[in-house]
Amino acid sequence: MIETMDSSTVLAPRIIVADDEELALMLLQDGLKGMGFQPEGCSSGKDAILQSLRRPPEAILLDDKMSGLDSGRAIKMIRLMEPIRPVPILLLAEAPDRDTVVRSIQMGANDCLSKDSSLHDISLRLQRAIKAPLRQMAPAFEHLKYFFHYDGSAITLDIDSDITTDAGKNMVELVRALTGLMPIRFLLNLEKVPAISASGIGYLSDVKDTVVNCGGEIALCPTDMKRYLGNVQRFLEKYFETDAQAVSAKPSS
Secondary structure: OOOOOOOOOOOOOEEEEEOOOHHHHHHHHHHHHHOOOEEEEEOOHHHHHHHHHHOOOOEEEEEOOOOOOOHHHHHHHHOOOOOOOOOOEEEEEOOOOHHHHHHHHHHOOOEEEEOOOOHHHHHHHHHHHHHOOOOOOOOOOOOOOEEEEEOOOEEEEEEOOOEOHHHHHHHHHHHHHOHHHOOOEEEEEOOOOOOEOHHHHHHHHHHHHHHHHOOOEEEEOOOOHHHOOHHHHHHHHHHOOEOOOOOOOOOOO
């Protein structure tokens, strides 16, 4: 017998559900709500990422075939983005065979099941993924500590380490991996960055160019630039606008 979750005793798990077919999305949302979940629907992989960043869910359910940002790229992005990196991701595929399941796991999904699966089966797999111990993940980058936040209008990238040559290379790699989210307003928060090396300046320039070339906008969160060397201050003041309205994103405890 399949047991549903009792919402009167357990807070309904929040699930991001992404499918670009409106009817399929509506039916899946209604069904999951009836099974004791709190589903939030979206029609693209990009929206699934942004909604997850705004408030991390207990799990993400992605349709394997969506227009625009495909599920493979969406999963790879999620697996780079703190704080949502460890969130369980389940992929819904058309009649998945062994190769499809293996491919989805290699992409970073936790599970793969058929779009024809019953709601009971989907519910069970979601419950299993949510209750499983979180994946022990090595840092995405060796030299860069960072955290993302989305407030509905802009993505903020908090950097929490010196911007050295190696950290700068990591930052450029990270931002290039996120170009599928563009165009979007991108805020760079340097409040926790103790120092920026001369070589780090070039990588900050690359970050800005990457965002702008993809149709996005980039600005700095307000920060005290006096702690940096003169050449760094001059570069930041000349090359970046400061968003006076930006609020520093704080990792949730």
